[in-house]
Amino acid sequence: MGLxxxxxxxxxxxxxxxxxxxxEPILIDGEVIEKAYKLIRDMFIxxxxxxxxxxxxxxxxxxxxxxxxxxxxxxxxxxxAGILDMDAELKIWLNNDTNPIVKQFGKGSNNIxxxxxxxxxxxxx
Numbered sequence: 446m447g448l449x450x451x452x453x454x455x456x457x458x459x460x461x462x463x464x465x466x467x468x469e470p471i472l473i474d475g476e477v478i479e480k481a482y483k484l485i486r487d488m489f490i491x492x493x494x495x496x497x498x499x500x501x502x503x504x505x506x507x508x509x510x511x512x513x514x515x516x517x518x519x520x521x522x523x524x525x526a527g528i529l530d531m532d533a534e535l536k537i538w539l540n541n542d543t544n545p546i547v548k549q550f551g552k553g554s555n556n557i558x559x560x561x562x563x564x565x566x567x568x569x570x
Contacts, residue, residue, distance in 0.1 A: 458556055459483045464490060471510065480563055482548070482556060489548060491563045495536075498546070512514070513539065516569035523546075523561050533557045537564070 464481040465472075468490065473479070481490045486501040496518075498511040517539050524534040535547035535557055550557040 456485055459488065464488075471497070480559060482560070484548060492566075495568075499568075506536070513537075515564075518564065518568050521561070521564050521568070523557050525557070535560055 447552075460479040461478050463480060464480050472492065472519065473494065476492050479491045479493060481488060485502060488497075488499040490497040490499065490553045494545045495515060496513040498509075498513065500509040500511070502508070517542050521535070521537045524536075533550040535548045535550065537548075538545045550560075
């Protein structure tokens with residue numbers, strides 16, 4: 446992940462092999478990581494079974510792992526970057542929540558389209 450993207454808070458793709466080794470202890474049998482993205486210290490990981498959101502505190506060592514089964518996703522949207530907008534935004538609404546989970550992607554990155562496809566493949570069955 447580039448320093449400029451980290452400063453702006455943009456998500457960037459992470460090497461799946463590295464993430465698979467790190468998260469192997471929390472994956473179930475038959476579960477594989479398809480894509481992973483990092484946002485400064487936080488990560489969101491798409492497996493073939495669920496979405497895992499990882500939030501790390503800026504100070505200290507506390508880490509929160511939120512597991513979201515794809516069946517819990519009510520809807521999702523992407524807002525592509527405009528001419529003056531440096532970011533693209535992904536929003537995910539869960540079944541019982543009114544406020545979406547929001548993640549930022551850098552302009553010129555195709556990552557948001559890849560994530561949109563992954564969500565589509567898992568939720569539009």
